[in-house]
Amino acid sequence: MSTQAKPRQVKLRDVAQAAGVAVGTVSRVLNANPTVTEAVRRKVQAAIDDLGYEMDVVAQSLRGGTTKMVACAIRDFDIPQFATYIKEAERIFRENGYTLLLSSTTNQPDVEMALLRAFERRRVDGIMMTISDEGHAGVTKALAEAGVPVLLIDRDHIGTLDRVTVDHFGGARAATQHLLGLGHRRIAMLVGDLKAFPSRSRVEGFRAACAAAGVAIDPGLLRERVLDQEDAFRETMALLSLPDAPTAFFVAAMDTLGGSLRALRALGREVGRDVALVAGSDSDLAELYSPGVTAIRWNLAEMGRHAATMLLERMRGEAPATSRALKLPTTLVIRQSCQAVTPGNRD
Amino acid sequence: MSTQAKPRQVKLRDVAQAAGVAVGTVSRVLNANPTVTEAVRRKVQAAIDDLGYEMDVVAQSLRGGTTKMVACAIRDFDIPQFATYIKEAERIFRENGYTLLLSSTTNQPDVEMALLRAFERRRVDGIMMTISDEGHAGVTKALAEAGVPVLLIDRDHIGTLDRVTVDHFGGARAATQHLLGLGHRRIAMLVGDLKAFPSRSRVEGFRAACAAAGVAIDPGLLRERVLDQEDAFRETMALLSLPDAPTAFFVAAMDTLGGSLRALRALGREVGRDVALVAGSDSDLAELYSPGVTAIRWNLAEMGRHAATMLLERMRGEAPATSRALKLPTTLVIRQSCQAVTPGNRD
DNA sequence: GATCAATTATGAACCGGTTCACCGCAACTT
DNA sequence: AAGTTGCGGTGAACCGGTTCATAATTGATC
Structure with missing residues (x-):
């Protein structure tokens, strides 16, 4: 007995026929409607189990909306x-x-x-x-x-x-303050599209921290529309090639840290020693990279x-x-990727 | 005219009424049925555009199956x-x-x-x-x-x-051969659940390589049911604490590399120098870790x-x-995480 | 101008559930 | 015993499309 083969999809009316009740009654049983006798409920349930009936959600959706x-x-x-x-x-x-x-x-x-x-x-x-x-x-x-x-x-x-x-604003401001506190003045920032909230508030946080510290922002170091690792690689390479290259990188865009790290590696710059680095979002990579990359984290x-x-x-x-x-609040997870600017580091 | 407000969802019958045709005809227009005159098609399309009609996929699904x-x-x-x-x-x-x-x-x-x-x-x-x-x-x-x-x-x-x-079998065999070729004999392997294909074939590949090289496998070094980074951390810690700890780790389970790296870091072992490491799947972490972690890759x-x-x-x-x-074929991406066993490395 | 064939539009049945007005029946009133 | 109440079940309408047998229209032919 019971669910064998499955010659044809069992429908509500089949269950109703098997149980000897109306289709509406079966529906009421299925929807646990209180206006149904225990005896009938049991009889219908037996037919459902016996036939292996499965509700058709599409039909249910059509009527129910x-x-x-x-x-x-x-x-x-x-x-x-x-x-x-x-x-x-x-x-x-x-x-x-x-x-x-x-x-x-x-x-x-x-x-x-x-x-x-x-x-x-x-x-x-x-x-x-x-x-x-x-x-x-x-x-x-x-x-x-x-x-x-x-x-x-x-x-x-x-x-x-x-x-x-x-709270990207708070995160970015904390990250920027951290870099400024270590003496960095030429900080590059890589963000995504300013048309969307995250990048916009990250830049605002960055600006707020710089303004509070009385540090002017070099527009040439603010790179937007960095959407993936390839973009981050390209922009980091370009920034490092500047005659007056930044001493710190705030790689704020989501999931772009890898691109920047590849660029730094390609040009032989060591994180923490040659250049400071903060990531806009935390990851296994940020945590386990050597040195660990300071990052903004949220749950x-x-x-x-x-x-x-x-x-x-x-x-x-x-x-x-x-x-x-x-x-959601953000916290700055401080690792080893940001060292103080050494006096002779830059001209 | 055209789509304004949206007082009530526009239905097929509304379009039919507006165009002065039968509902079936509108349906035929929508489904690009060839048995419809260009004139009627145009008239119906105008009504559709004018009313801003959107098909109800649920209803369509019910009938169409x-x-x-x-x-x-x-x-x-x-x-x-x-x-x-x-x-x-x-x-x-x-x-x-x-x-x-x-x-x-x-x-x-x-x-x-x-x-x-x-x-x-x-x-x-x-x-x-x-x-x-x-x-x-x-x-x-x-x-x-x-x-x-x-x-x-x-x-x-x-x-x-x-x-x-x-082809996890091929990948695992290549990875194991690589480690064996560097002189490693005590190789720990971390895999997931052997009830599923990937882990099973990885173990088979591992065994095949060991057998071909005439190396016996220490069952104590084969850890299965490693499903996440926490498992990997725990098992790696345990393996490193063995009196006769392995000289190489094949962290074969998906997305578990981070856990093993944390354990190695916690115990102060340096990858490549103190212990060889191969990952069962490639990632940004494997590529960008220092030293780069040799990994099995596929597209x-x-x-x-x-x-x-x-x-x-x-x-x-x-x-x-x-x-x-x-x-899908696998390739072994060789990086710097596996060095030859130094003579005095182990007793 | 009538007949027939081909083309195009119609409208009702159908998909598989849900819901609700209505009905039968038992219990309760007076 | 007739009337009332209320519980429990019925069956048909309904959700919004698709499809197909049938009807209507057009065009061709004699």
Whole structure:
């Protein structure tokens, strides 16, 4: 008896027929509706087990209007920091019966808008994403019209949406203060796209620290749009080749430390001795490199947990009408990559 | 005119009414059915654009039986190697109109079986996954009864399913030969769970190389079930504390190098000088550590690309009836972490 | 101008659940 | 005994598309 073969998908009506009840009754049993007798419930359950019935979520979604799916779109999957974030968020969603739907935006507004449309067509119950440009009219319009709750990941400037952010400003300021305190005056900074919150607030933190110390910033040492390790390699090479090269590097962009380290290695500069180095995000590489690379750290698992929880509450209508923002604190993990500037180090 | 506000979701019948045609006709226009006049097509398209109609994929899926969703379940997201794989696979699927659905199996058969049931309920068109134990009766049964194409990621022993695998055997053998060639005889090996293909074939490669060289394996130096960096740290600490500690470490398990490096650092052993080290998978850390860590490498992007393509072909019925297996080659990237055994290094 | 064939549009059934107005029946009133 | 209440189950409408048998229209032919 029971689940053998599986000649044809068992449907609700088959269960109803086997149990000798109406389809509506089986549905009520499945949804634990209290208006059903224990005797009937047992009889139906027996038929369900016997036939090996599995609910068709697509049909359920059509009628119910809710799909129990949450979409997540980020710039690029293989940024380890995002992976940790998503891992934790997915766990929360899974435990709550939601399925995660994943896409890369490749940091292009067109793709972001197309994805939002696709998510709408798929009728996801909620969306969690990063956007490449908080000022992009098309994207902000699409977000506003989404029709389902949207939570921005480490993005800001759209006050009507829930968001989880990181205190990059504080992190960058602390990192810069650290370098300034060691005597560095020519500090190069590598950041991503200033159209998005993280890089923007990192630069603000950098500027704030420099301003507080009365140190002027050489615009030639501030390199933006550094999005991957190749960019970081190229910019670091260029900066090191300057006639008046920087004594310190603040590699602030996500997951770009490797590129800078390769450039330093290629030109034979030793971290800590020839040049000071701070990473904008922590990693195994930063920790285990010799010397250890001072880095800005925050709790990514907690970020994913909170994001998922906030979105769940919003989807369930448990959240307040106003948008909620969570800002995670950062700490500067000081390692051995930054030494004081030696007097004769530079002319 | 055109998409303003959005008072209520526009449905197919609304478009039909606006264009003055039957709903079936609008459907035919949307599906580019050739039996529709250019004049009607244009009229309907105008109504679609004017109303800002967006198809409801859930309803489409219910009738059509196909959801254009592919599920991907892996042990753990934040293993960088998987991230690269998934990134590439997702791109292929997205370009082909498929949406990726992601879950963690947490390496537990129960979860794997539950996920397979959940995927079935969601009516995904295909599944791509790793499993924790290729011999697990419940899981293999669930896979066989899946009802949709399943592709195994770096798993074997289930001949009826498509799969992409890596030549871990060859990689492990080459790595071991390398260590043996440098004079190492007491080689510790850290692998994951032998119930799954990768660790099993790595151990086989290790044994093959040792056997060919006539070197006996000390069972005490073979540590299995090393699944994360904490495990690797613990086992490495234990091995280094042995009265007759190994002179070389083959840290073969995925993404565990960091744990071993921390242990070596904690005990003050220097890689390359005090102990030789080979990693079972390559990474930024292996490349940029000082000294660079010799590692086994394969093309993860290609792996993801092939997996997605194979699954797409299978879903479209373009694949041959027999299951297909792709085995990616590995290369040993030799860096500076393995020196020859110095005569007085060990008694 | 009538007949037939080919082309194009129609509308209802269908996918597989959920929901709700309604009905049957037993218990409770007076 | 007739009327009322309320619990438990029924069955049909509904969600929003797709599909196909059928109808309507057009064009060709005699």
